[in-house]
Amino acid sequence: MNSILQLKGQFEHQSGNSGGGKRNIPVGRFVESAHILSLINDLRSLQTYWSEHTLIKGALISVYYTSVVAKSNRIRGLLCRGASDLNDSIRGAKFAGEAPHIQHVFTYYVGLDIITESIIRLVAAKEIVEHDYNGKISHKDIEALNNGHKQYKHSARLAKTNFVNVVVDAFYVQKFSVDFAETDEEKDAIVTLYRTDVKTEDVFRAIGIDYLNAKKIDENTVLLRPDEIACLKENAPYLIAMKVRDLREVPPEESIASDPHIVQIPEPKQEPIIGVIDTPFCEDVYFKDWVSYESMLGDGIELDARDYTHGTEVTSIIVDGPTINPMLDDGCGRFRVKHFGVAKMGRFSSYTILRSIRKAVSQNRDIKVWNLSLGSILPIKPNFISPEAAELDKIQSEFDVVFVIAGTNGNPDQKPIPIGAPADSLNSLVVNSVTLEGNPASYHRVGPVLSFFHKPDVSYYGGDIGQPMHVCTPTGEGFVKGTSFSAPWIARKMAYLICILGFSREIAKALIIDAAAGWNRKDDVSCSIGYGVVPQRIENIVKTADDEIRFVMTGTTDAYETYTYRIPVPIYKDKQPFYARAILCYFPKCMRDQGVDYTSTEMDIHFGRVVETKGKASISPINSNSQGDEGGKHLYEPEARQLYRKWDNVKLISEELKDRAVPRKVYGAGMWGLSIKTKERLKEKNGRGLSFGVVVTLKEMYGENRIDDFIKLCTMRGWVVNRIDVENQIDIYNKAEEEIEF
Incomplete structure (x- = not known):
């Protein structure tokens, strides 16, 4: 077999061309004055609405585009002042409609005077289209304007560039509106407010919510009780950008423990360390000397025996998986683990875990690979990333680490549902399970994330009906199945590539995905296996x-x-x-x-x-x-x-x-x-x-x-x-x- 080669040399750099040419609508298309009138009416209604809702200083306006639009086709002549970059005013983006007619919806935060100015521009544009173009302006007409071959006569209130921008905006915009997030007040939830000129603290004080003692994830994201959500919904529903339940339920892993038995393992030396974020670790197992354990649960939380099971099982694979499962020997050897207990088995608080993960990573900068086999039974939302995934992506951006995350488990008796948080983390390497034959496991869940991104990334063996994964439990050998036990095998390979072979996390992730995809990639529309199944032996990744x-x-x-x-x-x-x-x-x-x-x-x-x-x-x-x-x-x-x-x-x-x-x-x-x-x-x-x-x-x-x-x-x-x-x-x-x- 051939070794992988590393090429080191000089890359050249070149700046891009400024600007993208003069704007126009697609060939053969047109804009009618009647559509411009409907946009005028939308903005007048919004002007009235926001003049009556003065909790914030400006206005939140959702722009419904006719399709998924490129950055160059977002509005430029409306909802803006002069040459200001309107992208700075974006406060949210989502998809609406059903395939194949999916459309972008952007929420902008602008001043009330900007709405007035936009109405004036639209009125002027409507008059020009009616008087100079008989109520319908085409691609050909705009091209003639851009080339200076023709000038409109009706109005001097709107310069040519502004007129073209307004008309092109009108082509791509279906309507203007105010959006309200769907909410209920039954459970605690993590709520994210739109970013405006008014601080979240001042908003809460004005409507009677205690911000001083609130549990804050960031400046605009807060954990709220049901009564606080109801108060926010009653007084400022337009400020709720996103909402997800806080208390998550960990799907139970099927685990059958056998009688305890003694396994011989040598003393650890200088093997690489993998970080594990999970339920507590039992310090009475045969490989305990290979694990450094730290509880982040707090002194007041009572634990029972089953709380130690999941975390111990996951760590047993990372430390000594090939010994417990000889048929899955990957050639990576053994790894030391620093294990952080952050959750009890069953239900856990996303808010608490997010704080624990950031603390663990920031205080252990030498650990580059982290395994996270906790996940929500609830499916991800189609239009925004979960708070857990967003925090993991932020941590990976800040600390040059990589998370390997389990793809979460579903019910084998039901149709596969979307993956659960935090498996929607884009920067992480998300792992689903397959059978030994390479088929999706009976409990697998599916992507994509945000209707587009491929998740999971790859798949690996995690046990299934008749093909259990062998693990070490606090009471002896156990037989399990779940994505929780496929992710640790990939964490081992990532640590081998980064810590032993010295690859960057970017190259290590690319090598894993490339080896899984090969020449017959599997990233099909089902989004169940990812790019493919990662080869078992490490030499099939580092050699070719x-x-x-x-x-x-x-x-x-x-x-x-x-x-x-x-x-x-x-x-x-x-x-x-x-x-x-x-x-x-x-x-x-x-x-x-x-x-x-x-x-x-x-x-x-x-x-x-x-x-x-x-x-x-x-x-x-x-x-x-x-x-x-x-x-x-x-x-x-x-x-x-x-x-x-x-x-x-x-x-x-x-x-x-x-x-x-x-x-x-x-x-x-x-x-x-x-x-x-x-x-x-x-x-x-x-x-x-x-x-x-x-x-x-x-x-x-x-x-x-x-x-x-x-x-x-x-x-x-x-x-x-x-x-x-x-x-x-x-x-x-x-x-x-x-x-x-x-």
Whole structure:
């Protein structure tokens, strides 16, 4: 088998072109004055509503777009003043409607004077459309205006640019409205308020809720009692952006314990440490010396024997899974664990666990991989991320760690339901369960998250009917099934890749997903297995077949485009006989108050042969992606998301292996290129300096091993090429962890 190669060298950076051309509506479409009138009436109604509701200083207005819109097609001439960036006024985003007619709904926070100004602009635009265009303005008419071939005569109250912006806005906007979140007052809930000019503290004081003693997750997210929710709903229902139940119920894991037996295990040395967030750990098991336990439950909480079961079982797999399950030996060895008990079995408070997780991670910065096998029995919401997942994404962004999360369990006797929190965490590696035959487990649950993002990421063996997972319980050997027991196996592999082999978390996550997907990825519409089932043995992740070349590259996005055109692919008989696949992983900053537009940064991957035309070099991507290219095909937002996973933080592009191999034509010197183009949703440049990892696999069409040729060619072009030799890396790790006595 061939080792993975690590390519180190210089990436180039290039700024993007400012602006995107003059605005227009699609070819063959038009805007009628009657529709503009309906928007005027909407805003006049909102003007009346907000003049009567003065708890906040401005107005929250939900804009219903006609479809899922790109950032460039959001409103620019309405609800704004001058050249101000209206994206700064967005306070939430969701989807409405049913497939295939899904539409974006953005909630903006603006001043009352802005509503008045927008009405004036719409009235002026309506008059122009009626008098100069007979009540209907088309793409052709707007193009003539943009090119200066025609001017409207009716009104000078609206400059040409503003008029075009208002008309284009009217085309993409269906209506303006006020939205009210669905609420009930039966249970404690975590409530998030829209961000306005008035502090949450002042809002609560005005309507009679005690903010001083409230349990706050952040400035706008608070744990409220049923009576407080009722008070908020009565006095300011328009401020409720999101609401989820706080007390979550952990689905019971089926566990059958046998008689205690003694298992021999050596003393721990300097093995890597994995963090575990779970129910308490029993310190009377055979591997107790491998575990450092810390309870975060507080002194006043009473525990019984069953509270220790789940956490102990999960940790037993991380420490000594291959000994307990010889048929699942992954070749990763043993791991030490720092175990944090944060919840009793049964029901737990999301609010309490969120505080505990942040404290555990912030105080243990040396731990890079964390296992979280707790999850909610309730399905996730379609239009916003759970508070638990949002906090995990925030922690991963702040502390350079990665969470491996169980995909949560459902009822085998019922149709699969959506996964539960926190398995909707986008930056985490979410793991579902499969049977030994590779089929979804009987209890599996499904994605996607926010109607778009692939979750779970991957699947692994977690036990099922007739195929139980073996674990250690406080009373002896146990037989279990559940995603709680598939996630620890992947946490072991992530820790091996990061702590022993020295890969970044971006590369480690990419390698896991890439190995699961292979050439026959499984991320279908069912969203049950993820990209595929992760190989059992670690060598099947860190090594590749003799006819494959796999290399990894890391970088940071310091400009719009980060690229290299210097990847030399071997040539044979004047052709390049290779299939190609590449995966990109990054950990973007996420904004929960942006709703379905949760990820703030988009990285778009282009990988393929370098082509020179008319003195300019460009990449011919293996997936025909022309987004952002000069003269590239224009794609509407739904197409870009479906075809190229726009805004997803994991992108896998792959060619299909065919029965009849057709080697590639060599362009120029045979160089291939990699380009990462970065876009931002908000004005803040959250993507600048953001790390990414790329894993590329080249498969020789005739089964030949050309890795030595590739290494020589890379060295000639200035790349530093490291073979990832597993045994050598283990020796380096052990030497680095030795304690030296002076």
